[in-house]
Amino acid sequence: MFSINKILRENIKKLVPYSSARDEFKGEASVFLDANENAFGSPLEQQYNRYPDPLQYKVKKRLSDIKGVPPRNIFLGNGSDEAIDVLFRSFCNPGVDNVILVPPTYGMYEVSANINDIKINKVPLTEEYQLNLEGIAEAINDHTKMIFICSPNNPTGNSINRDDIETLLANFSGLVVIDEAYINFSRQKTFIQELTEYANLVVLQTLSKAWGLAGLRVGMAFASEEIIEVMNKVKPPYNINEASQELALKALQNVDQVNGWIKEILLQRDRLVLTLKDFDFVLDIYPSDANFILVKTTDPKGIYNFLVDKGIIVRDRSKVDLCEGCLRITVGTPAENDILLQTLQNYK
Template identity: 80%
Template sequence: MNFDINSILRDNIKNLVPYSSARDEFKGEASVFLDANENSYGSPLETAYNRYPDPLQWEVKKRLSEIKGVPPQNIFLGNGSDEAIDILFRAFCRPGVDNVITVPPTYGMYEVSANINDVAIKKVPLTPDYQLNLEGIAEAIDANTRMIFICSPNNPTGNSINREDVETVLANFPGLVVIDEAYINYSRQKTFIQELTEYSNLVILQTLSKAWGLAALRVGMAFASEEIIEVFNKVKPPYNINQASQELALEALKNIDQVNDWIKETIREREKLVGNLHSLPFVLKIYPSDANFILVKTTDANGIYNFLVERGIIVRNRTKVELCEGSLRITVGTPSENEILVNTLKSFQS
């Protein structure tokens, strides 16, 4: 199915003249900068942060391009993936008119952003084995459906979505298909980035918050066609990634071997944790995971959660989430953290 970005792009965004910052109007080196009303004397820090940062973060994008195998022009950097999600709603969905499809249980920010932007959500729950209900999705699509959000590996269930099913949606839906790959580094399934040239309606979200260990920097990524990335850049604030985050992200991206070692150890610890938890009498099921967390179905999620909180151990209680009743989401910690968790749970009386 042919995708036409203009068929879903809001008219006000088509006609939007983006803010032109001083750093947009002049790119390059100079000896005297008197164009941006900055403090010419510097900043009261060891590192000078008196100058505005690169509004398009080209150095970071060039390094990501080498790692991800996609041109810098196909990359958007946001203040976390949440900024990219919000921009998608603001650019492609008319408030009070359009709708999007989510497939719960899934990441909660899709619904929050939809509500903030007054965009209706059509929920098509995953199947009992946490896969797409393709028939349900097809029935939910109408003339005003602008986007479908698919999280894979999925949060909070941890499993990857069947690739063939995602491709079916991509090939048959005339709007944007947003694949959230926040946990892709831990998955046995490959990223959809290589499919960008095949599907012009594809948007992929990733982050430096998980495997790269940079959650505090708030650097999210979106990969899409140049046409879609241009929309992101048109709508975003002028300097949405600060200079310190750009510098620290660039430094971290030099250490890919360290990150790969952490990923391997996390996966080893995940399997070890699953084995240890299986022996506990109140654990009913542990769902397969391709992420750095596991979803554990128990006989008493609320009781176990409160028991752990009282002992200074915090997990996520997901028992009120559709299809996750009685379940706890547990992040894979360090070997010592996982040992503390298991030993503490052994003393829980169900």
């Protein structure tokens, strides 16, 4: 049975969070002489002399309308990477606790674990890129605090079997963190809808992919209110700057435009798969629920270098376990995909 107090670090239980100037009053005000800001303004057309909302309420309210989740169940981070780091710092004791990773998967889980001095237990995916439930069960011990699952998975592109994830959620006493960075491109439904069913569920999403806001660095975590409260206590007070909040809020008004882009990306993904499979050097193209495809080739390094020389950058994943021989190719615009395919026709 999951209990947040059993996995929360003792120092975090006792932590008194930083109290910002904007946290210490309620209501409306017109004169702000509390935060040592420059009251004269900013040397810009837009004024950024005031500190931003530390809890980003307007953005969370708009996300709440889109996702169907109350604002109190939403954490916003400086990219999903900050949410990942905050989870490590909140729940894992350095040098004592461990987490389970299921490679091949997103590399920042391992980087963040290493930064925080948290042991990693790796349980590779099966050859079908699905969870090895028996292996995960054997890897869990009294100091296992979190299991990270990327679905749709990066770099393989496939979604992880939903029943397998629910098995972990129902039987693991730590956090199950599901990274849904690519969920907008997937045929699978989000696990956000299961938040009320599983107290140990954390879902990560981002505005960097489908929403096209990678430069703003806005990541999301969805979880129970008690988990979100811990994350808000641990994060820096002003972790999302005012410009990012304003632009994210403006972008979140354009759901129809983003949905149109998603449909076009999926069409272009199908087109890439259909065309690439006819090239002699392509051995396999794995099913994808993301905005990229994993392509197994006869000469990944040679193809990669050939494309680089032509000014086209893809990702060489051939040294990653279970991705031998593979290139990861992001779905571009029709014009970018034309250039890629035309260039590859000249590869010998």
